[in-house]
Each structure stands twice: as C-alpha cells, then as structure tokens.
Amino acid sequence: MRAIPFGAPIIGQEERDAVTEVLGGTQLVHGPRAKTFEHDFVEFAGGGHAVSVSSCTAGLHLAYFYRGIGPGDEVIVPAQTHVATAHAVEFTSATPVFVDAEARSGNIDLDLVEAAITPRTKAISVVHYLGLPVDMDRVNAVAGAHDLFVVEDCALAVGSRYKGVHAGLLGDVGSFSFYPVKHMTTAEGGMVLSRHPEIVARIERQRAFGVDRQLGERKMPGLYDVTMLGYNYRMNELQAALGVEQLKRVPGFLEKRAENYSVLADHLRGIDEVDVLASASEGPFQSSYYCLSAVLDDRTAQRRFDIINVMKSRSVGTSIYYPMPVPHLAYYREKYGYSTETYPVAARISNQSIALPVGPHLDGDDMEQIARTLKAAIKETSP
Numbered sequence: 001m002r003a004i005p006f007g008a009p010i011i012g013q014e015e016r017d018a019v020t021e022v023l024g025g026t027q028l029v030h031g032p033r034a035k036t037f038e039h040d041f042v043e044f045a046g047g048g049h050a051v052s053v054s055s056c057t058a059g060l061h062l063a064y065f066y067r068g069i070g071p072g073d074e075v076i077v078p079a080q081t082h083v084a085t086a087h088a089v090e091f092t093s094a095t096p097v098f099v100d101a102e103a104r105s106g107n108i109d110l111d112l113v114e115a116a117i118t119p120r121t122k123a124i125s126v127v128h129y130l131g132l133p134v135d136m137d138r139v140n141a142v143a144g145a146h147d148l149f150v151v152e153d154c155a156l157a158v159g160s161r162y163k164g165v166h167a168g169l170l171g172d173v174g175s176f177s178f179y180p181v182k183h184m185t186t187a188e189g190g191m192v193l194s195r196h197p198e199i200v201a202r203i204e205r206q207r208a209f210g211v212d213r214q215l216g217e218r219k220m221p222g223l224y225d226v227t228m229l230g231y232n233y234r235m236n237e238l239q240a241a242l243g244v245e246q247l248k249r250v251p252g253f254l255e256k257r258a259e260n261y262s263v264l265a266d267h268l269r270g271i272d273e274v275d276v277l278a279s280a281s282e283g284p285f286q287s288s289y290y291c292l293s294a295v296l297d298d299r300t301a302q303r304r305f306d307i308i309n310v311m312k313s314r315s316v317g318t319s320i321y322y323p324m325p326v327p328h329l330a331y332y333r334e335k336y337g338y339s340t341e342t343y344p345v346a347a348r349i350s351n352q353s354i355a356l357p358v359g360p361h362l363d364g365d366d367m368e369q370i371a372r373t374l375k376a377a378i379k380e381t382s383p
C-alpha cells in the first residue's frame with residue numbers, strides 16, 4: 001500500500017527551470033514574472049483585474065485597508081473558516097462578528113446574516129468553504145441593502161464558479177492562496193482578484209509601501225513619492241515564476257480533483273456512520289473540490305482521533321477543516337468572551353468531521369484505499 005498524504009505539491013521540471021532562470025538573473029522582485037502571473041490569472045478566471053501578493057491573508061488585509069475599515073467598524077465573518085479570515089479584520093482594529101455555518105455544506109448560513117448586521121457593519125466576508133461557492137446573489141442582495149463591502153476569501157476557490165463567474169469576481173474583491181496544500185502553489189503567495197479596476201489599482205500601491213510608481217515606471221532610478229500608507233506584501237519573482245507554471249497545470253488538477261471526489265463519495269456511501277458534507281458541484285455552484293469532508297455521526301465522532309490515528313498508521317493522511325470555529329479559538333474567546341456553546345453548527349463540523357484528500361497527487365485506487373481504511377478504522381475502534 002502506498003502512502004497517501006493529505007496534500008503534496010506537484011512540482012515539475014518546468015517549475016524548476018523557471019525558478020532557476022530567475023536565480024540566474026538580477027531581478028528578484030518587481031520583475032516581469034509577477035505581471036505575467038497576474039495576466040495569466042485573469043485569463044484563467046475569465047475576467048477582472050489581479051494583483052499578486054505575499055499570501056491570501058495579506059490580500060484579505062489589503063481589502064479591508066483599501067476600504068478604510070477600522071476601529072468601531074464591524075465585519076461579518078463566517079465562524080467556520082481559517083483563522084486568517086478573521087485575523088485580517090483584527091489587523092484593522094475592526095471587530096469581526098461571526099455567523100454560524102449551514103449544516104449541509106459548511107458555508108456561511110445566509111439566513112443568519114441579517115440578524116448580525118448593525119449600524120456599525122461595514123463589510124461582509126464569505127469563504128467558499130472547501131471550494132463550494134457561496135450563493136453570491138443572496139450575499140450581494142444583503143450587501144446592497146446595507147451598503148456593505150463584500151470580501152471573498154478564495155483560499156480554497158481556485159476554479160470555483162457561481163453561475164459561470166469565477167470566485168473573486170462575484171463580490172467586491174477576493175483573495176486566493178498559493179500555500180502548498182491549496183489548489184496550486186508558489187510556496188507562499190496569494191492573488192487579489194476583483195471586477196473593479198480601481199480597487200486593484202489602489203491595492204497594487206498599498207501592497208508596496210504606497211509608493212506612487214513601481215520600479216519600472218520610474219523615469220529616474222530612486223525617484224518616487226509616497227502618496228498613501230502601504231505594506232510590504234509583494235510577491236517575488238521566484239514565487240511568480242512558480243505560479244506561472246503551476247497555473248498551466250490547474251485545469252488538469254481540477255479535473256482530477258472532481259473525479260477523485262466523485263469516486264471517494266461513491267465509496268463512502270456504504271458507510272452508515274459517515275455523512276458527506278455537500279461540496280460537489282450542483283446547479284449554478286461549480287466546486288473546486290478542495291477535499292471531501294466526512295462527518296461522523298454523534299457516537300462515532302467520540303473516537304474521531306482514534307480513527308484518524310488508525311488511518312495515519314496505515315499511511316492515509318487526513319486533516320481537519322477547521323479544528324475549531326474561529327470564535328472558539330483562545331484569542332477570540334478571550335478577547336470577545338465567546339462561550340463554546342455558541343456557533344453549534346460550525347462546532348459540529350469542527351468536532352465531528354475528517355477531511356479526506358482528493359488532490360491531483362492521488363488517483364482512483366487511492367480513493368478506494370482511503371474509503372476502505374476509514375471503514376476499517378471505524379470498525380476496529382468500535383468499543
């Protein structure tokens with residue numbers, strides 16, 4: 001039986017050559033590759049404007065920074081997400097106001113959003129959880145009614161589309177992640193995508209000290225002015241070179257993910273103790289198939305870590321997306337006084353699910369092995 005890691009970057013000779021070429025030159029930042037990557041990403045998404053950044057988190061921060069969100073403001077944040085979705089709000093000293101997940105998919109429960117809005121609410125963030133797009137018509141309707149800025153956390157959404165429109169182009173601005181276990185990698189890195197050119201143009205300055213001219217735009221070396229506050233959130237040329245090559249592989253990656261997911265979901269259908277979180281494409285919702293989340297029933301979930309350990313001992317890698325609802329993490333619990341009784345749906349997903357890999361580093365036989373191992377682990381750990 002071969003090892004089945006949860007995630008494994010697929011780096012080929014093309015990536016190696018591209019990175020080596022950058023190292024052989026003199027331009028490690030501010031070069032042509034970041035521009036090419038941004039251009040190619042727009043082409044892949046089918047529209048909009050893009051600017052590369054150092055991580056998805058940096059991109060999310062820039063979205064709020066662009067909008068001038070700060071102390072006293074509130075931002076709606078899904079409870080079931082990576083901590084980065086909320087931290088990006090905290091960076092600005094605004095307050096994240098968490099909304100529980102819907103049980104079916106783990107996406108933000110849009111029935112609960114209206115009740116979380118106050119006169120201080122300035123923005124709403126959504127995460128396309130495990131790659132299944134949120135119902136953005138509903139999000140935009142609420143946002144329109146309350147004049148809210150819409151930020152999409154697209155960390156798991158390379159290839160996610162709603163009504164044919166790529167994630168990141170549905171709200172006001174989206175941020176993608178190229179961290180190694182995501183859909184494609186630049187080691188660390190991210191991309192801000194938006195249908196609004198003026199947002200991307202300003203964020204492009206704000207990710208680089210607020211300088212008014214990029215290196216290539218300066219008539220005289222060293223001659224520039226700073227017209228606004230800005231961070232150092234650029235992507236370098238080594239990362240961008242990786243990104244250009246990785247992006248070429250993404251259509252194939254997405255196909256493989258969809259195929260693996262469907263095979264694995266079929267295999268799991270026979271296991272009574274397991275419910276599969278809805279992350280597959282349906283109707284207007286096109287998924288990017290980040291992983292398959294197997295939700296254990298209440299009784300079986302009590303021995304989840306034993307099950308995970310058995311799977312690990314048989315070389316089947318798993319993960320948990322995400323280990324706690326964000327408001328239950330110590331930082332948020334202590335700062336805002338959340339009890340662990342809150343956000344029950346997000347908590348159930350955190351406490352009872354096992355994330356199973358469907359990445360392009362795996363094939364149909366691996367899916368069969370994952371399902372078989374999960375089934376055996378449930379049986380063997382049974383009291």
Ligand SMILES: *Cc1c(COP(=O)(O)O)cnc(C)c1O
Binds near residue numbers: 153
């Ligand atoms: C991974 C992840 C992030 C963080 O991405 P980085 O590129 O590491 O900053 C943010 N949000 C979600 C939903 C993620 O899964």
